[in-house]
Amino acid sequence: MKVRYTFRCYPTDTQAQALSRVFGHTRFVWNWALRLRTDAWGHGERINYNQTSAALTALKKTAEYQWLNEVSCVPLQQSLRNLQKAFLNFFAGRTRRPRFKKKRHKQAAEYTASAFKYQDGELSLAKIGKLKVRWSRPFQSQPTTVTVIQTPTGRYYVTLVLDEMPQPYNKTGELIGIDLGINRLATLSNGEHIPNLKFTKKHERQLAKAQKSLSRKTKGSGRWIRQRMKVARVHERLTNARIDHIHKITTDLVRRFDVIAVEDLNVRGMLRNKKLAKQISDASFGRFVSMLQYKCVWRGKELVKIDRYFPSSKRCSCCGYIAQTLPLSVRSWQCPECQSIHDRDENASRNILNFAVGHPV
Numbered sequence: 001m002k003v004r005y006t007f008r009c010y011p012t013d014t015q016a017q018a019l020s021r022v023f024g025h026t027r028f029v030w031n032w033a034l035r036l037r038t039d040a041w042g043h044g045e046r047i048n049y050n051q052t053s054a055a056l057t058a059l060k061k062t063a064e065y066q067w068l069n070e071v072s073c074v075p076l077q078q079s080l081r082n083l084q085k086a087f088l089n090f091f092a093g094r095t096r097r098p099r100f101k102k103k104r105h106k107q108a109a110e111y112t113a114s115a116f117k118y119q120d121g122e123l124s125l126a127k128i129g130k131l132k133v134r135w136s137r138p139f140q141s142q143p144t145t146v147t148v149i150q151t152p153t154g155r156y157y158v159t160l161v162l163d164e165m166p167q168p169y170n171k172t173g174e175l176i177g178i179d180l181g182i183n184r185l186a187t188l189s190n191g192e193h194i195p196n197l198k199f200t201k202k203h204e205r206q207l208a209k210a211q212k213s214l215s216r217k218t219k220g221s222g223r224w225i226r227q228r229m230k231v232a233r234v235h236e237r238l239t240n241a242r243i244d245h246i247h248k249i250t251t252d253l254v255r256r257f258d259v260i261a262v263e264d265l266n267v268r269g270m271l272r273n274k275k276l277a278k279q280i281s282d283a284s285f286g287r288f289v290s291m292l293q294y295k296c297v298w299r300g301k302e303l304v305k306i307d308r309y310f311p312s313s314k315r316c317s318c319c320g321y322i323a324q325t326l327p328l329s330v331r332s333w334q335c336p337e338c339q340s341i342h343d344r345d346e347n348a349s350r351n352i353l354n355f356a357v358g359h360p361v
C-alpha cells in the first residue's frame, strides 16, 4: 500500500541555495510547459507529455537556456509529469485548470529513485548531497519518490512515498458512532466528548491581529512583505496543530473500535451558512473523516458512512420519535414520546451508530 510520510529537514546554507535553484528551475519548467500547452490549446491543438518532454530537451540545448542543466534533470522531468497529471485531472473534471506557479507559494521538487539514495537512515539527493532529516517515525520500505518542499515561511520538509504493509490493530469487539460538531470536535455514542483544540483560539486571535496589521501596510512594501510572512507563520502553526490533533484522535479511535460510524459530510445544508461554513472548515471535518478512512483500511477496521439525509439529530435514539424542528441553538431536548432527555450531539451519535449496525429504533 502506498503511503506518504513527511519529515522536517534542515539543509545547510549551501544546500538551501542549491535547492532554491532547483525550485526556481522546476517552477520555470512548469510555467513554460503550461504556457506551451495553453498557447497550443488556443490554436485548437493538444500537446501531451511526450511533446513537452521533447521540447524541453531541445530547449536545454539552446545557448539561452543552458542554465537549465545546472540542476538535476529529474525534478524538471517530474514537473512535466505532474503537469500532465494536473491536466488529466482537469479534463476529467476533478480539479480546476492548472495554474502558473509563483515564487512566494509553496515550492516543491520531486526526485525519483535514480536521483536520490536512501540507506541506513541517510538521504542524499542528486547534486544536493546528504540532507539532515528529522526522522520522526520509523518506516520499513525503500522510498520510491522523495519530494523536497519549502513552505512560504521558509521551512523545509521531505515527503517520501513508501510501499508499506501496515500492521492491523487487534480486534476489540467495540463499535462507536461519532457526531462531528462545532462546539466540540466530536461526540461519541458512549458519551465521550472530544473537545476542539483550546489554543487554536489564541492562534486565531493572533492571526486576526496579524492580518489586520497587514491590511494597513502598503502593498508590496518591505514592511508589507515582512508582515505577510508573519501571517503565513501563524497560519502554518495553526494548521500544523490542528492536523496533529486530528491525527492523535483518529489513531486512538481506530485502535479502540472495530466499527466506526460517521455521517457522510457536506452534510445537513450547514455549509450554506457562511459563518458556520468557516467554523466547519476550521474544525477540519473533511480531514477527520479521510484520516479515519485510510487508517481503518490500514488497520483492518471498518468505517461506515451514514447517508447525509438521515435525520440523526432530530430522531430520538430511544424510541425513534422524530422532532419537527430542532434549531441548531437547541443543545438538549426532551422526547415528548418517551420522555428521554437528550444531549443533542450524543443523541445524534447514538442514532448514527444504530443506523450503521442496521438497528435504527
Ligand SMILES: [Zn+2]
Residues within 6 Å of the ligand: 316, 317, 318, 319, 320, 321, 335, 336, 337, 338, 339, 340
Ligand atoms: Zn423518545
